[in-house]
Amino acid sequence: MMKNNILLLLLLICGLFACKDDETFFDVSIPRENIRFKPIPGGAVMYYSLPEFTDIFAVRAEYNDYKGKKMVKIASYAYDSLVLDGFNEARNEVPVRISLLNQSNEASKSVEMTFNTENSxxxxxxxxxxxxxxxxxxxxxxxxxxxxxxxxxxxxxxxxxxxxxxxxxxxxxxxxxxxxxxxxxxxxxxxxxxxxxxxxxxxxxxxxxxxxxxxxxxxNVERLDPSEFEWIDPFHLSQENDNNGSMLGWKYLFDGDVKGVRKLKFQESYGQNPPANMYTFIAGPFAVNTVESPKYFILDIKESKQVSSIRMYAMLNLNSMTKPYVFNYFYGNKLPNWVTIYASNDKDDPDSWVEVGNFYQSPTAAVPWIQKAGDIDPNSRVKTMEELEAADPCYLTVNFSEKNPSYRYFKIEFNGVFKDKDSYWKNPTEYVTLHEVEVYGK
Missing domain, CATH: 2.60.40 (Immunoglobulin-like)
Incomplete structure (x- = not known):
């Protein structure tokens, strides 16, 4: 009797487990008509519509990438698409097995299909x-x-x-x-x-x-010889003053000094309280070009050349940036932030000018091109000739297309300057300064 009871109990337990297995078996599949593929670069997007089955937790796609490596992609039931990637060149009829998963990570019977890809x-x-x-x-x-x-x-x-x-x-x-x-x-x-x-x-x-x-x-390009260059000033804006304490004029744009060597050498040789000789170029007042009052300069390189770029340099932040009054005691806020250049082979024909290059930088740029120029950043101050020789120059570049023909004349418009760079010594009368100009050509 005892033996029969034990046997009956074992049968009851097995029946309970069998019922449990029947309840958790994931017997559901996704109809093929609920799946479509769209080729994309490097793979495909699988779009799907799940059957109404509350235990579906995710969709799984298994396939091999272009190297034969097995790829398994899983997407939540809450989405309706899955990206199948891992390909380079376009392929057709890539086999893929698609199944559903429940929360216990049990898989349904898989559906086998194929998809196409586009070039990655x-x-x-x-x-x-x-x-x-x-x-x-x-x-x-x-x-x-x-x-x-x-x-x-x-x-x-x-x-x-x-x-x-x-x-x-x-x-x-x-x-x-x-x-x-x-x-x-x-x-x-x-x-x-x-x-x-x-x-x-x-x-x-x-x-x-x-x-x-x-x-x-x-x-291949090289710096063109500036010895014969001429800076034409139709609006008479250039400050020309070769008296001690100034040394200003457009000729200093082409003297080969790209950093401020002449000024620092003069300071060191003179001793204490040297005159504020600049050996540089400044134009104004109101040398900035505007629609209401057009202003420009013309650079004549004396013969037609295929020009690749024009560089415009600023004087570096020298140990003693004493300046003549025309600079209003601050140097950096007279440097241009916006330059447009036109080219022609007949400067007297107003219809012959063609825009060939443009440079623009926001006046509020975190690190402007003038960062190492005079009066901008006290941490960049150059104190000796040795430091000056080791320092990198400070310049902007206007690049030109390699498809441009040869030109002789270049009309330069300064459309803006960093006039508010200093909180006290502003530049409301829009003076424009440059320290050196270099032309590079084929």
């Missing part, structure tokens, strides 16, 4: 690309439609400084951006032409594609 960003990068000549190097123009991902590594064939042999040298790595873009790559090693290597990779570090571009011409 690192591959699409090469679909619409040009590697073209540029000043002292080359440029890369590309157009990536849609969402862009991945990196581009830019190399050129040059002399390895360590081995003194030709090698593939990295220039830059940049993130690929969607839309039309252009990147410029000036090279320190100058050649008549360059071999450029572009290698793209995804954000997992996998190489997507590589292409080699040979014979890319380099438009």
């Amino acid at each position: 960003g690192p591959v699409a990068f090469f679909e619409n690309i040009e590697v073209l000549p540029y000043w002292d190097g080359f440029q890369v123009k590309y157009d990536v439609p849609g969402a862009a991902t991945g990196l581009c590594n830019v190399f050129f064939i040059g002399m390895n400084p360590m081995t003194q042999e030709l090698d593939t040298l990295l220039v830059e790595t940049f993130a690929i951006e969607s839309g039309k873009n252009v990147k410029y790559f000036p090279l320190a090693q100058r050649r008549e032409s360059n071999t450029v290597v572009l290698k793209t990779e995804d954000f997992r570090g996998n190489v997507a594609m590589q292409k080699i571009y040979e014979g890319i011409a380099s438009y």
